[in-house]
Amino acid sequence: MKIAIAGAGAMGSRFGVKLQQAGNAVTLIDNWADHVRAIQTNGLVVTKDGHDTVIPMTAALPQDVHDTFDLIILFTKAMQMDHMLQELKAQLGNQPAVLVLANGIGNVETIERYVPKQNIVAGTTVWSSSLTGPGHITVTGSGSISLQAIVPDQFGDLDHIVETLNGAGLKASPAPDVLAAIWKKAGLNSVLNTYCTLFDCNIAEFGALPNWRELTAGVLDEFQAVATAANVAFDAQADTDLIAAQFAPDKNGEHYPSMHQDMANRRPTEIDFLNGYVAQLGQKLAVPAPNNALLTQLIHSQEALHGIA
Amino acid sequence: MKIAIAGAGAMGSRFGVKLQQAGNAVTLIDNWADHVRAIQTNGLVVTKDGHDTVIPMTAALPQDVHDTFDLIILFTKAMQMDHMLQELKAQLGNQPAVLVLANGIGNVETIERYVPKQNIVAGTTVWSSSLTGPGHITVTGSGSISLQAIVPDQFGDLDHIVETLNGAGLKASPAPDVLAAIWKKAGLNSVLNTYCTLFDCNIAEFGALPNWRELTAGVLDEFQAVATAANVAFDAQADTDLIAAQFAPDKNGEHYPSMHQDMANRRPTEIDFLNGYVAQLGQKLAVPAPNNALLTQLIHSQEALHGIA
Numbered sequence: 080m081k082i083a084i085a086g087a088g089a090m091g092s093r094f095g096v097k098l099q100q101a102g103n104a105v106t107l108i109d110n111w112a113d114h115v116r117a118i119q120t121n122g123l124v125v126t127k128d129g130h131d132t133v134i135p136m137t138a139a140l141p142q143d144v145h146d147t148f149d150l151i152i153l154f155t156k157a158m159q160m161d162h163m164l165q166e167l168k169a170q171l172g173n174q175p176a177v178l179v180l181a182n183g184i185g186n187v188e189t190i191e192r193y194v195p196k197q198n199i200v201a202g203t204t205v206w207s208s209s210l211t212g213p214g215h216i217t218v219t220g221s222g223s224i225s226l227q228a229i230v231p232d233q234f235g236d237l238d239h240i241v242e243t244l245n246g247a248g249l250k251a252s253p254a255p256d257v258l259a260a261i262w263k264k265a266g267l268n269s270v271l272n273t274y275c276t277l278f279d280c281n282i283a284e285f286g287a288l289p290n291w292r293e294l295t296a297g298v299l300d301e302f303q304a305v306a307t308a309a310n311v312a313f314d315a316q317a318d319t320d321l322i323a324a325q326f327a328p329d330k331n332g333e334h335y336p337s338m339h340q341d342m343a344n345r346r347p348t349e350i351d352f353l354n355g356y357v358a359q360l361g362q363k364l365a366v367p368a369p370n371n372a373l374l375t376q377l378i379h380s381q382e383a384l385h386g387i388a
Numbered sequence: 389m390k391i392a393i394a395g396a397g398a399m400g401s402r403f404g405v406k407l408q409q410a411g412n413a414v415t416l417i418d419n420w421a422d423h424v425r426a427i428q429t430n431g432l433v434v435t436k437d438g439h440d441t442v443i444p445m446t447a448a449l450p451q452d453v454h455d456t457f458d459l460i461i462l463f464t465k466a467m468q469m470d471h472m473l474q475e476l477k478a479q480l481g482n483q484p485a486v487l488v489l490a491n492g493i494g495n496v497e498t499i500e501r502y503v504p505k506q507n508i509v510a511g512t513t514v515w516s517s518s519l520t521g522p523g524h525i526t527v528t529g530s531g532s533i534s535l536q537a538i539v540p541d542q543f544g545d546l547d548h549i550v551e552t553l554n555g556a557g558l559k560a561s562p563a564p565d566v567l568a569a570i571w572k573k574a575g576l577n578s579v580l581n582t583y584c585t586l587f588d589c590n591i592a593e594f595g596a597l598p599n600w601r602e603l604t605a606g607v608l609d610e611f612q613a614v615a616t617a618a619n620v621a622f623d624a625q626a627d628t629d630l631i632a633a634q635f636a637p638d639k640n641g642e643h644y645p646s647m648h649q650d651m652a653n654r655r656p657t658e659i660d661f662l663n664g665y666v667a668q669l670g671q672k673l674a675v676p677a678p679n680n681a682l683l684t685q686l687i688h689s690q691e692a693l694h695g696i697a
Contacts, residue, residue, distance in 0.1 A: 277586070277686070278693055288689050297682055369678040373606055377586070377686075380597050384587055 080243050083108055083148040083170065085163050086155030086181065087138065089208035092123055092216045094152060094180075094249065096134055101247035106146060107138040108167070110159070115140055117214025126217040141166035147173045150240065153190070157183035157352035164193040176240060180204045180224065182337075183352030184265045187229060187258075197233035200240060201257050202226030203264045206249070223250040227257035259312040266302045266318040269353040270295050271325065272338035273374050276348065277381065281335050286326030295319055298354065301368040305357050308364040338378075345387050350378040389552050392417055392457040392479065394472050395464030395490065396447065398517035401432055401525045403461060403489075403558065405443055410556035415455060416447040417476070419468070424449055426523025435526040450475035456482045459549065462499070466492035466661035473502040485549060489513045489533065491646075492661030493574045496538060496567075506542035509549060510566050511535030512573045515558070532559040536566035568621040575611045575627040578662040579604050580634065581647035582683050585657065586690065590644050595635030604628050607663065610677040614666050617673040647687075654696050659687040 080103050084091040087107035099105040107123075109115055118138035125132045141163065147170055155163040160181065164171070171177075171193055178200045179186050187201050206222030224244060228234030237253065244251035254260050274294055275285050285291055299315035306313030325331040338348045355375035361368030389412050393400040396416035408414040416432075418424055427447035434441045450472065456479055464472040469490065473480070480486075480502055487509045488495050496510050515531030533553060537543030546562065553560035563569050583603055584594050594600055608624035615622035634640040647657045664684035670677030 274689075278689060280693055284693065288692050290685055290688055290692070293685055294689065297685065367678075369676075370682050373679050373682055376599055376602055376606070379599055380583075380587060380603065383597050383599070384589055384593065 080149045081146070083144070083151045085151055085153050085167060086159070088154065089210040089216050090206065091152070091154035093206065093208040093218050094154070095136060096123065096125060097247040097249060098243070099136060103243065103247070105136065106144065106148070107136055108141055108144055109138070110141060111213070112140060113213040121214055124215040126211065126215070127219070144170060148175045150176045150178060150243070153177060153179040154181055157181060157186055157349050158347060160186055160189045164190065168193070174198055176200060176235070178202065178226065178240065182264065182268060183349050184261060184356045185352050197230045199229040200226050200234065200237065201229055201261065202254065203260045221250070223252070225254035225257060225260050226251060227254045256312060262302065262306055262311050262313050263318055263321070265353055266299055266313065267322055268336070269302065269357070269371070270298050270322055272336040273298070273350065273354055273378060275336050276338045276342050277377055279339070281333055282325050283328060283332030286323070286332065292319070295322060297370040298374070301361065301371050302357055305361040305364060305366045305368055308366045309360060342381060342385055345385050347387055348378055348382060350375050389458040390455070392453070392460045394460055394462050394476060395468070397463065398519040398525050399515065400461070400463035402515065402517040402527050403463070404445060405432065405434060406556040406558060407552070408445060412552065412556070414445065415453065415457070416445055417450055417453055418447070419450060420522070421449060422522040430523060433524040435520065435524070436528070453479060457484045459485045459487060459552070462486060462488040463490050466490060466495055466658050467656060469495055469498045473499065477502070483507055485509060485544070487511065487535065487549065491573065491577060492658050493570060493665045494661050506539050508538040509535050509543065509546065510538055510570065511563065512569045530559070532561070534563035534566065534569050535560060536563045565621060571611065571615055571620050571622050572627055572630070574662055575608055575622065576631055577645070578611070578666070578680065579607050579631055581645040582607070582659065582663055582687060584645050585647045585651050586686055590642055591634050592637055592641030595632070595641065601628070604631060606679040607683070610670065610680050611666055614670040614673060614675050614677055617675045618669060651690060651694055654694050656696055657687055657691060659684050
């Protein structure tokens with residue numbers, strides 16, 4: 080397939096490499112000029128188990144892309160999603176399939192403003208990757224993808240997309256309820272990302288707090304109430320169990336979540352598409368979500384104190 | 389008068405000095421043995437405008453006090469109040485007047501368990517002081533005291549206490565509604581202490597946050613709702629104005645609130661007698677106070693991360 084990765088940071092680059100190595104024609108699209116230039120000049124450097132591999136790849140700024148694609152995979156951060164889609168208007172003209180695997184709730188609403196519903200596939204992934212510098216990613220472990228068409232009975236050929244992803248070893252499988260999967264992952268992130276950022280601690284340190292269950296329930300009970308009002312399946316208890324499973328040092332305990340990395344590196348966080356999304360949807364549906372609203376404010380305050388506009 | 393200062397830290401010591409210099413017989417009572425021993429051995433060192441003065445004073449651990457007093461001024465931190473009163477049971481036997489000027493809401497309820505209502509005077513003060521080390525305080529500026537008997541028409545001679553305080557230059561005046569004054573100060577502290585501690589920032593930095601008004605309203609709107617249900621006068625707008633007046637660098641802008649100092653020095657905070665008190669009272673009165681409840685949890689989490697039991 081001819082595939083564009085829009086938002087070719089840590090995760091997008093890792094997916095791009097695997098899809099290219101499986102024989103697809105891949106273009107990495109990103110707005111970080113230094114990153115794009117480094118890939119164009121030197122290829123993408125992938126560090127795995129201490130070894131560097133240099134992989135020649137096609138990379139471009141959005142405005143320099145003149146090709147069209149069969150599939151566009153969106154890995155843009157939630158708050159840059161709208162801008163990226165505007166820049167890709169020409170590429171969206173030929174009605175490619177659009178797959179969104181980026182974190183956060185609300186991405187599908189954004190995409191629907193630019194892409195017909197029947198062309199959208201949404202999903203979640205537990206693959207991970209770090210952007211070590213311009214043109215350089217560091218990868219560990221493996222992962223999987225759950226995905227579903229937004230309007231399942233109108234989507235062209237989902238099997239073909241699943242086969243393409245699996246041909247690249249990305250372990251994709253159809254999800255029966257992808258919206259529930261997105262909320263489940265967002266619930267986990269709205270606890271671990273948010274509190275670890277607020278407290279400047281890693282996941283194991285959060286898990287060692289005497290009141291981690293109260294803090295978690297404060298977020299997830301509201302998630303469940305808002306999800307129920309929005310007709311999305313959400314189980315606060317199951318999400319709490321999933322969170323508890325991350326604490327072990329041999330799982331993700333030593334890990335600082337991505338929002339913590341964003342704050343430390345003075346980048347805007349995704350808070351408005353995690354706790355902030357649920358707080359706003361709660362307000363719209365008259366389901367109070369005061370904890371998520373306050374946590375959103377607190378992270379925005381921290382952004383301001385870190386000089387993040 | 390024969391006066392005991394129970395809880396002779398920064399503020400208690402400053403008050404003790406002034407009352408002794410005005411001719412009263414003052415005993416400083418504290419549970420910090422190093423502090424008591426330093427005063428007994430070398431006198432209290434008071435640093436003001438860069439000058440040190442050494443003032444001989446009587447100091448004792450609670451268990452070593454065998455005297456009785458006309459007036460006991462309680463400057464014990466809210467969470468040590470109950471313990472201090474238990475240790476002073478013998479001194480409370482002769483029915484002294486008990487004046488509480490310590491921060492936090494709920495102190496009067498604690499004192500009523502040990503002292504007849506008609507002997508209690510409550511108040512607030514804007515005097516300030518820092519405990520620089522054992523037997524050593526540093527003082528700046530001046531202040532005032534507002535106070536009122538808890539059962540005004542049953543209290544013996546409030547004028548005498550006011551005169552004694554004013555004879556020592558402490559600028560005391562009767563308050564028409566001391567409970568309202570305590571809540572007003574607690575409202576201010578529940579905003580500035582709590583957020584500055586959470587964000588590790590000073591008062592000016594808090595005031596420079598784009599969303600400081602939303603953060604403040606999150607706390608004080610709940611204060612007002614709970615206060616109203618508890619028949620206490622509270623004006624969230626007036627408290628917000630008072631908070632805004634602290635931001636200027638020539639006011640308290642450069643200052644890190646006492647809770648921030650407690651956290652940095654690994655001492656338990658007063659959160660349960662500020663936001664935590666209102667959250668609990670709200671629960672009792674069926675007036676939701678979720679922001680104050682969450683902020684209480686967050687500060688307790690930070691205490692745990694700082695190794696504070």
